[in-house]
Amino acid sequence: MSATAETAEVIASAPDAALGYKSFTLRSFQFRRDEYFAHISWLTRDGRPLSHTIDVGAFLRALMRDVAWGFFYGGVNFDHVFGTTNHYKTVDLYAGTYNATMKAAGVDRLENFPTAQIAATFEQILDDWTNEGFDPFAAPQETGSAYGRKNGNNTAKITRARELAVRCVGMKGDLPLRTDARGAPVNRAFSDVPQDEPELHPEPGYEDEVHAFNLFGFLSRSQVTWNPSFTSVVKHSFMCPTTEEHMLPIIHANDRVEWFFQMTDEIHWDCADKNSGKPLARVIMKAGDMAAMPAYCRHQGYSPKRSMLLVWENGSPNLVYEIQKGDSPEIPVVF
């Protein structure tokens, strides 16, 4: 048996007779859902049973991001107790590890899994627990309910491919522009965003190099919320704009500095210490505002109206290790 096949094995129960949902096991962690909640249980470090409950809509929205992002950069906290940390070949699954009270009480648990194993289990939980009519990538006003007993699936909405430009959106052979015909109409909350494309006047032979596109128009047609996607790339500098509405479904504890540039409307961020959860700051961002998220903080954003946010990432694969060794600062600039 190959190692990959072995590690990607998913341990699932038969569907519950009354509710219709499967339960899942990842070593000492167990996952089950009922009509309203996701329930996570584990054995503490000293072997006692402990459990945690999350609203199932919130749980599925968080799980959707963690799955779609391939565990993203650094820590993806579903809430103040449960989450994952990406080590890029393996993933930590934890409960209470980054909660100062639970950690001090010794009731936390952290286990490390090969990425393929945890990814396969998370994908199956997401698919089994997402009913027909609920899109965990959408804002609450745009989709149906996550609650109730098992009622079909919504596989198409939970398996959207992440949109990553190699050089720039709209270039020949790169990520295409969004159009009605491609199934990407303008979102209701961006109906006033101009859709005209830039004027291009290439000389003969330079049609592919004289390139510009309507970034705001492209974003106004995003079909999902809180999903950074690459639009332009300079070496490891990735522009990852996204459209935001309601709450970021996770509390992100990046393993590197990232920057937010608010391009329209307004988002309020809660920033807290990434190890303990202690509140540090609120960052209120309006159109044109720029702020760094230091590598020591975890953050969660609130966007009352669908807004355009540029998430700017340095995707250098060495960066996380430079920060861990102290070669790269947790604070972007000192002045």
Added chain:
Amino acid sequence: MTTTNYKTKFGSLQSFEKGGVQVIDDNVKNYAFSNCFDVASKSRPYEKVVFGKNQIYVLEVIRAEGTSPWYTCAHDEFAFSMDGEIDIHLIKLDAAQTVRDAERNGAVLVEGEPRGQKMGWMRIKRGHQAMLPKSTAYQFRAVKPAVLIQQTCMGELSIERWPDICQSV
């Protein structure tokens, strides 16, 4: 059924509202909080003011007003308008005028008049993003003051003045 009308709020040089960091228990400077319209309103034309920095990479705010110098760069760069209309002219530079070191980061000024074939030009408005392909010469032209954001690497023309642009208390 009623239709809800949404109004998307953009900023501009003439009209912008800054948010800010509300500190609970931290150093406000660690968030390097600034606003591109505020930066551009205090900049001279075509100053490349760094307002985002992550190791070798930067995002710069540029007040586009009148005609810029000709720039070139060893790597791709991108620019988008947050306010106003900007024309961008491109020339395929003769090899002699390109940056000799392919690893060199950031934009530089073209020495003398750019020589090479005209590639064409683009007119971008608010929300439009343009590619500035590597090893070409590019020039910005703006009849009225406009605000550009440039995605590039830190270079010899990049200006850092964090104490002047960032919230400090």
